[in-house]
Amino acid sequence: MSLNVQNKVTADIHLEITNILNMEAYYLDNRKYKEWLELLADTITYRMPLRETVEGVGVSNIAEDSSFFEETKTSLRTRVNRLYTKSAWVENPSTRQRHFITNIYVEATADPDEYKVRSYFLFMRSRASTSDIEQMFGERHDIIRKIDNEWKICSRTIYPDQSVITTMNMSMFL
C-alpha cells in the first residue's frame, strides 16, 4: 500500500530513530532495564507471536493465535523488577547478551510525529563459563512516536524466524 502522506522521513529523523534503537540495545545489553522502560510509552503493546511452518506460497507463517509475549507496560515492569531481585537465577549470575539491530527502515505515517520502523535483530547470549553460544534472530515492527519532545516506542511486534526456539529460555527482551 502506498501511503498517501506528505510527511517525509528526513535524514535527521532517520538518525534520531536509529539512535533510539541503538540506545535501547545498549540498555538491554547492560542490564539497564529501568532506563529501557523509560523508552517505552505507557500505553505500549509489546508482542511476540510464534512463527510456524505452513504449507503454501504467499501465506502468512506468523501464528497470530500463539505468543511468547503479550505485554503491557505494567507487565513489562513486573518482569523488569524481577530482574532486580537477588533470586532471579536465570540472570544471576548474569548472562552476557548482545542485540545486533540492523536493516532499520523508517516509514512516515499521516501523523508527523509518528513513524513505522522495521528492524532486524540478531540476539546472542553467553551463559555461565561454558562454550555454548545461544542465538535468536528475526524482525521487529515498531511504532515510534515523539511524545513531549521525546521518542517513545508505542508498539512493538517481534517476529522470530525460528519455530523451535534454541535459547534455553526467553528471559531477554527483544
Add this chain to the structure above:
Amino acid sequence: MIKKTLNEKAFHLLKEKMEQGLLPQWVITDPDIYDLEIEKIYGHTWQFLGHETEIKEPGSYVTRWMVNDPVLLVRTRQGEVKAFLNSCTHRGTQLCTADRGNKKTFTCPYHGWSYNLEGELVGIVAGNKVYGEEMDKSEWGLRPIPQVASYQGMIFGNLDPNAESLEDYLGEMKWYFDILLGRSGGMEVRGLPQRWVAKANWKATAENFAADPYHVQTTHRSTVEMGISPEDPLYAGYGHQVVMKNAHGINVITSKTGKARVPFQGTPESMWPLFEKHLTPEQLDIQSKVTVFVGGVYPNLSFVSPIHGTEGHLHNYLNFRMWRPIAPDRVEVWCWFLIDKAAPEEYKEDSYRGYLGSFGPSGTLEQDDTETWARIVEVSKGLMMRDKELNYNSVSNYLMGYSHVKPDENFPGPGTAYPTTYIDALSRKMHEHWLELISKDMFEKEVSR
C-alpha cells in the same frame, strides 16, 4: 540387548541404592542408558500427541513427534482422530512438514504419491504405466501408529500394539484428569504449543515438574522477594502428594489452613455451578481447596494448573508440557495452554497473559527452572559422577519424608496420598518405575521385582 558398559553388577548396585532412596548420578546422562530409555520406555508407553481441539474440523491436522517417530495426527472426514507415521511409504520421505493445517490429501514432494485422510494411498504419478497392474495400492497406505486413544480430549499414541489400553495405563490419573480437564465440561487449546530446546535431561525435567514442589521456595524465590508468594518456606508444601500406578502422580497444593488461597483458583463465579455439575462431591472438595495442581503422566507429560496473573488480577489456566528427549542432555519442550471452553472470552485472554508471564520459555517462573535443569546436566559427565561402582558415593538424595510420613487414609481421591507435597514419594516411584522398564528382559535374572 545389553550395552557393553551396562553390566548386571551396575544394575544390581543401582537397584540396591534406589531401595535406600538414593539414585546413582551416572544414570542421568549416560548415553547407553539413554538408548535403553528410548527403546524400552518410549517404545512401549503412551505418548501425548495433542488435544482434540487442535484438530477440530474434518481435514485438520497437526504434525508431532513421539521422540524420533514423526506423527501426522488428523481428523478424518467422518470426524475420527487418526495418527500415522508421517513418512511416505514409497521411499520414507517425511510427508508433511507443516506444523498444522487443513487438507484432503497429503502429497509427497519426492515422487508425488498422495494419501487421503484415512491414510490410504490414493494417487501414484503415472500409476499403472510404471508399476503395471500388480501393485496393490491398498498395501501401500500410511503406516498407522499402532495404538491411538484419547481421554478427556487428550490424544495419546503408543508404538506397542500389545501395550495396555490408555485407560488402564492412566488408571487412577483419570479421576484427576476428570477434574483438571472435565470440571466445566471440557478444555480447549489455544494456538500452537510453544517449542524450545533446553539443556536438560528428560528425567530431571519430568521430576522437577511432576514431583518436586520442594524446589519452589528456592528456585522461584524471586516471587517471594517481589511479594507475590508467601515468605513461609513451607508454602508449596501444604496439601497432598498422590502417587499412582505406572508412576503417574499429582500434587494438590492447598495452603497453610488447608483451604484454598482463592476460591476455585480464581475462576469466574459464573463457572462454579459447572464445577458442581461435572464433578463428584469428592472431586469438588479437592477443586474447592486447591491452590495449585501440579503433576505428571509417566514418562514425559507434565502439567500445572496454577493461579497467576499480571496487573493484579489472578487467573487460572492449565498447562501441559511434553518433554521430548532429543539427546541425553537435551530436551525439546512442547508447551500447551488450555482453558475451560466455558470461560468468558475476556477471562481466557487474561489467563493466556497470566500463562505467558509465568510458564513457558518466556514465563518468569520457568526461566529459573531452566537454569537448574542446565546445571544438572552440565556436571553429569565427569568420571566421579559416571562411576558405576559408586566409589565416590555419587548418588542423589531422595530421602525427604519417605520413611516417616504415612499416607493419609482420609484423602478423597484415588492413589496413595501423602499429607504433604514436600516428600520424595512420587520421584522415587518415577525412578523405580524407570528402572523396572529399562531393565525388563535385560538379564536372565530380573533386576527389579
